[in-house]
Amino acid sequence: MNANKQITIDANRLSLDQALLIQAPEVTQSEVLDLINRFNEGVASLLLTSYDQRELRVTKDKIRRVLRCERNLVESQISKDKPTPAMVIGTLLDACFTIHASGGELEDPTKDALSFLSAQGEDLGIDPGAEDLVRAKVEEGCTKLLAFWDTDAIRDKFSLRLQDRIAISFDNTRLQLIGRPDVVLSGLDSNYEDVVIIDVKSGTPKIFDVEDAHLYALMETLRSHRPPSLIGNYYLAIDRLELIAPSLQLLDKEANRTLSAIAKMVEIASTKSAAATRSVELCRFCPINSTCTEVTEDDRLGWAAPEQPISFEDAIEAAIGTQAGPRG
Numbered sequence: 001m002n003a004n005k006q007i008t009i010d011a012n013r014l015s016l017d018q019a020l021l022i023q024a025p026e027v028t029q030s031e032v033l034d035l036i037n038r039f040n041e042g043v044a045s046l047l048l049t050s051y052d053q054r055e056l057r058v059t060k061d062k063i064r065r066v067l068r069c070e071r072n073l074v075e076s077q078i079s080k081d082k083p084t085p086a087m088v089i090g091t092l093l094d095a096c097f098t099i100h101a102s103g104g105e106l107e108d109p110t111k112d113a114l115s116f117l118s119a120q121g122e123d124l125g126i127d128p129g130a131e132d133l134v135r136a137k138v139e140e141g142c143t144k145l146l147a148f149w150d151t152d153a154i155r156d157k158f159s160l161r162l163q164d165r166i167a168i169s170f171d172n173t174r175l176q177l178i179g180r181p182d183v184v185l186s187g188l189d190s191n192y193e194d195v196v197i198i199d200v201k202s203g204t205p206k207i208f209d210v211e212d213a214h215l216y217a218l219m220e221t222l223r224s225h226r227p228p229s230l231i232g233n234y235y236l237a238i239d240r241l242e243l244i245a246p247s248l249q250l251l252d253k254e255a256n257r258t259l260s261a262i263a264k265m266v267e268i269a270s271t272k273s274a275a276a277t278r279s280v281e282l283c284r285f286c287p288i289n290s291t292c293t294e295v296t297e298d299d300r301l302g303w304a305a306p307e308q309p310i311s312f313e314d315a316i317e318a319a320i321g322t323q324a325g326p327r328g
């Protein structure tokens with residue numbers, strides 16, 4: 001099988017359209033159809049044998065939670081994670097990106113993003129003690145965004161879908177696999193040829209980002225019967241675009257990961273119980289981390305220190321368990 005080709009783009013050195021010339025590993029149509037059939041059969045065997053057909057909405061957030069700590073998934077439905085300034089900055093920068101990439105003006109980025117979110121029914125509160133920091137970081141992120149993302153040039157070359165809702169349904173079940181990547185780019189002459197999926201991130205690379213990109217690759221394959229040619233994340237804070245050309249191996253692995261998550265969700269719904277499992281990525285932000293017996297006082301003290309970013313290569317390694325392919 002072909003390795004995944006990984007591409008790192010320093011925004012100052014390589015333009016987006018140069019990146020798109022990079023060839024994806026070839027996945028044949030019969031391999032794609034086999035993968036889709038296997039996935040559909042996997043979903044059917046999970047849901048038709050052991051689930052009572054209530055609606056089950058599966059998202060990237062639920063998948064990442066349930067595979068690490070079932071209890072965290074349940075608790076996150078009861079109360080949201082404690083929003084940190086970093087989360088607020090991320091939400092605001094996401095909104096700024098959507099405004100800018102759809103041709104809108106950003107005069108006061110924080111204010112414009114808050115208005116945009118409010119118009120969508122999301123009223124984001126900013127802790128007064130963190131307001132200066134949030135404003136400064138959003139301003140800084142937007143300066144990089146405006147320099148990197150040339151909206152007019154990109155719209156001249158590509159068909160662009162922002163916040164593109166993907167919803168995959170499965171025969172005879174009430175399961176939906178739902179996602180909303182920030183950007184789906186394709187050639188101007190066809191909706192689904194050479195699709196590139198990019199999420200915009202305000203922080204540094206994290207393992208979740210790689211997992212999310214892989215899920216979008218699977219979802220696009222299920223939706224259009226054609227894998228995207230590139231998937232990845234644009235990191236505003238470090239002004240870098242990280243892309244992967246997905247191979248059949250990556251898609252297979254993601255299909256298995258997603259099926260494992262669905263199996264756990266079905267089990268939680270059937271047994272009405274959810275085990276707590278300590279998780280480096282989740283405990284720190286978990287709504288019940290002050291009382292959960294799985295975490296220690298040392299853990300809680302450690303969370304006071306700033307989070308250490310991991311490299312993109314380590315995130316790949318942790319996410320798919322294989323050596324990343326050569327850099328393009």
Ligand code: SF4
Nearest residue numbers: 069277283286292294
């Ligand atoms: S604190 Fe950690 S172990 Fe406990 S429920 Fe939350 S994520 Fe799970």
